Amino acid sequence: QEKIKIGVSYPTPTHAWASGMNWHAEKAEERLEALYPDVDLILVNSPDPGAQASALEDLVSVHQIDALVVLPFESEPLTDPVLNVKKSGALITVVDRGLSQPGIEDIYVAGNNPELGRVSAQYMKTRLSEGDNIVVLRGIPTLIDNERFDAFMAEMEGSGVNVLDHKHANWNRDDGFEVMQDFLSRFPDIDAVWAQDDDIAIGVVAALKQAGRDGDGMFVVGGAGMKEIIKSIMDGDELIPVDVLYPPAMIATAMDVTVQAFKSNGPVAGRYILGATLITPENAASFYFPDSPF
Amino acid sequence: MSEVTTNSELKGRSMQFDIKTAGPAIALLVLCVIGFLLNPAFLSEGNLTNLLTRSAFIGIIAIGATFVITAGGIDLSVGSMAAAIAGVMIIIMNSAVDAFGTGVATVLLGCGCSVILGFGAGLINGVLTTKGKIEAFIVTLGTMGIYRSLVTYFADGGTLSLNFDLRGTYRPVYYDSFLGLPIPVWAFIIVSVAGWFLLNRTAFGRYCTAIGSNEAVAKYSAIKVDRVKTLTYVIQGVCVSVATIIYVPRLGSASSTTGVLWELEAIAAVIIGGTVLKGGYGRIGGTILGALILTTIGNILNFTDMISNYLNGTMQGLIIIVAVMLQRASWGKSKIRTT
């Protein structure tokens, strides 16, 4: 009997969030292949958009996949390659980053980037008052970063809180540390930091501790839901009081839904948008996966 | 008698030449066999076409790099240059839609601009190296950073995308075939032949070799060293622009991640092909094989899930080292001295 072949393509994990996603993808592959012996999931990751386009070509020409779950490196460059896969007759599930043309994907599973920025800003506003100062450490210059940042700034507008400056820290601990060191040298009065991402937040916290400016109600808001951060929220850390969820497990959701498209008798096509929940000491326990690498 | 000797010597030469060429060719062949054993679909027409088309980018850039390296230089900026050219090309074409429509004219305008930009970028690298007397490594490391950040700036951190209708017009340049071969492969072939001709059959090619071999000798032979060196960078720039012209219709966009690490891939292709990094000896044929080898490695790794994805880099590194090792071994004692 012919197996149902499902290609799963996503960027090579180069930071913790992506590695969490990779972990969830592998777990889902194991689970689904055990559950359905006639399903073969083929996981491929690629270091850049060009390589991902090549990988998609290979999935079609070599593996002749029946369905594709794809987390595009970037939306624009991968629209055409995914369209080509679609033309081969495969079912398309797009994860996290939408393609630049509507109607290619059959299933869409995503987190909510603007919502992440908005929720972070809303929390900031509850803790800060007019005249307070914050700095922002952004990610790698990409659409995602722009969406989060723009929504954050829009929400902050009119609150009277000063955004002193924003620099790219590339979703990277080292860059987070160095950029924060320089912010601390530059600005004598900072009340809070929006780090946007948990890796950056870890670097920021190290810099704050080094400079001895981690007291006085100073706090850092990261994002994504790294297990160490959630743990410290559960433990009631003052410095990182909350986190905003952007779950790496969404790839598993997408794989489940895609397999269901072949197995379920109910309709599954459609859009699945996951929330950007604010994780607080109260609800943290339900987002804590100690076995995940993230 | 002298006739006879000379003839036999010529034969000796050309045989030696064959062995040298054989190095990368054998490495490629071994890779293909491995690919076939892993998955017979490797040799399917579809896959071979994909492979050739994919090699075209790196291959075309690497042919330019062969000139630069043969003349004793190095260009680290090619990847970023490709990204920047792609970005500017897209901006120009998008804004020309109003004036020229979404037809071939706009695409041609974009291509023309691409060539001009490549030419200019190469000229800048060349002039800073020769007239500015700054090491090529530093100059092109600098321009690498500059071009990379410019494309990020133009794209406002995101992605620059080609107008949707234009993409339709432009798309065939990547996806269509001519006489059974995809157009990028034709571009690769044409650039290869032109490069081979230029390096091996014109005085310019000899000047590149002479400069890379011994700049003082070249200078004393009344060769305009600075001009020739600058020209190698210009050729490199134009090659990058040609690669970009066939790259843009593939994904229809450019961003700050476009062309990352292409410079290292291009240089690796050149050196795997037998060109000497310190200059003085260049082989276009080898470069082509080098580009094919690199693409094939990536292709093969997509063909099997025996190896953890994380270890792709390890496999790639090992294969490159082993391929070059095999190749050097077969050169035997007649290897080119690089001192």
Next chain:
Amino acid sequence: MSEVTTNSELKGRSMQFDIKTAGPAIALLVLCVIGFLLNPAFLSEGNLTNLLTRSAFIGIIAIGATFVITAGGIDLSVGSMAAAIAGVMIIIMNSAVDAFGTGVATVLLGCGCSVILGFGAGLINGVLTTKGKIEAFIVTLGTMGIYRSLVTYFADGGTLSLNFDLRGTYRPVYYDSFLGLPIPVWAFIIVSVAGWFLLNRTAFGRYCTAIGSNEAVAKYSAIKVDRVKTLTYVIQGVCVSVATIIYVPRLGSASSTTGVLWELEAIAAVIIGGTVLKGGYGRIGGTILGALILTTIGNILNFTDMISNYLNGTMQGLIIIVAVMLQRASWGKSKIRTT
């Protein structure tokens, strides 16, 4: 009479030497003035300390690279090597907690392993280059990919973190000061002095220079060329391990993004400092200044919001090129020929 001539000429020499050294020093000074004008906090003690501490990583690695480059080689693997060593070090220390506790013993064990790993990695690069007769560029491009993917593999794509209690023990190595200077700065100073002594005051340093100048002459002068070249890679490896030892306690973690592009930064520091990329002339003092210049550029860009974030790379590239240009200009005609 000959006495007199020699003396006055020696003086002339040393003055010339001063001008050469002055190049990078002046560039650094100009940068500092710019930094101060942009924001007086640039010269605050805290910022200067940060700056020096940060330079320590690249600086220590670049001192190793000075040896490799002086002897005519190149090492592209240092960044990945640092990441891989950091990763393995963390794994070893974490698993040694059970046996040795979270005290100094475990940290020392980790440091010991780091040095052994650096030594071994350098040895591999060296032996493949000399005995395997493969171009250093290819060997180290290969090992770069290998180490990078190994650390990704060990970390399962994510981050390897040091045991929390161990971090407390190890932390002071990065954050504490001794006689007013942070420990990483002391490490930088010690490695610099040792490197300077080795390159300028020992037979080994002379051999490196000779090999980089002309390998054949070195061989005819009874120098064990292969051994010396291998040793330069070993020194590079040990430098990387020292840099890693002071890097790990900073954030207590390693991931596949650790040390990305450090190789280019290190090579850039070396060349900005006046060492010749093709070998035969190396300057440790210049390398130190080169590392400081690179770190200062990054620091200054964080101190101003005049320039779009996206253009950081452009500024960085421009400053590097201009800095080197100024420096080369002041060398004037006495510049080292690289042919």
Next chain:
Amino acid sequence: MQKSPKKETAILAAERVSKSFGSVPVLFSVSFDIRPGEVHSLIGENGAGKSTLIKTLSGFHKPTSGRILLDGTEVKLPPNGEAEHLGIVLIHQELNLAEQMTVEENVFLGRELRRGGVLSRVEMRQKVRGYLDAVGLDISPASRISDLSIAEKQMVEIVKAISRDARVLIMDEPTAVLTEAETEIFFRQVRRLKEQGVAIVFVSHKLGEVKEISDRVTILRDGQWIATQDADQLTPDAMAQMMVGRELSDLYPPMNEVDFDADTILEVKGLSGKGIRDVSFKLRQGEILGFSGLIGAGRTAVFEAVCGLIPIENGEVFVAGQSANFGSVAKARDAGIAYLTKDRKSKGLLMQQRMRPNLTLFALNQFVKRLRLDKAAEEVALKRAIRRFDIRARDPSINVGDMSGGNQQKLLLAKVMEAEPRIVVIDEPTRGIDVGTKQQVYHFIAALAAEGVSVVVISSEMPEIIGLCHRVIVMREGRVMGSLTGDHINEAEIVRYAAGLKQEEAA
């Protein structure tokens, strides 16, 4: 008798030309002219300024003062060999070939034949083959320069020069590494060009050759013009005297006989390798052993093999009775054997470094004191070497590459002697050295032998071999053809062996 230069007949002339490098003056108001169809030789001690003068005459240096006249009118010659377009061609003293390129590519470098932008490779190759045949050089136009021996490279330089349509052909010590046979062939070409009306400048330290080929001779000393005379009015002795400024006593030192029962210090048995076949010989303590033969006879290869520079395929080497197939030069050095290469530019000296590091490089381990290099000791050694070998550099801090050729050679000799070897192999000991210094070198070698050091002299200069050596081994095509002692050492015998007309029964 001295002729005043006739400007109207000279193609190229220097008038009161002076040249300084920085503040160091090298030429003082020198006048020199070249007429069509003549060979005008330029001689002088090492560092006298010969190379500097001819580089000025061909545009490579700009004169600090004075005029250059071409066809009687003042010109500013274009730099970097572009004067070739004016018909002025210079062969540099230091070989000037691109090593990784082929003979054909080098010969035509910078003026390739092309048709419609495409190289006419077949035509160029044929021409080069013709030139190679004319100079009797049995190599292919497609050979890489790096695969050639230094003498072959020199011949390629000559080919390169004669292939250009020169009106003025200036050659800086083209015969320094040629044997007499090759020199003879070369002179035939020179005479042919002369008949065609080419004006030729010839620089050499081999005064016999100068006498043979020249029409006029100009002598320089310490950058000053001394005299210009017709060659037939000069004898080599007179030339030497004018160059050095004093009378030269015997060129060769009196020969001390070797102790007949002196120990054999080096023995080579059945040595084979690349370019050498079954070579056996013995060297006794205190002996000066000459090696003679034509270009490519394998003399160099034998000793490169003995010293661990090229692999030994077969055979054995014994030093003082101990088996000694050295794998590395360092081992050979430590066993007391030192080899002085004839290729000083690419194998001998670091051209971009100063004298001190060059001098001590070979024996650097002797200058290490408690892990450090003892720079003071190095400085002492340099002073000693400068005195002992009469090394003259007007500016002692210049790079070795900027020193005069002869002084480089002396430095190289000094470098090898720093290791204080028991056996020293000197390949072309007086390559590019002036007569005065030659005499010093010969006495130096004789003194070494008298102290019990064994010396091997590989030389293309027959008189040197005959005047200096106790015993001579002649090689041909990688084999030992025979060995000569005492009165049997004479030119006729050596040539018979070298040409393969006679062969000794294998002992």
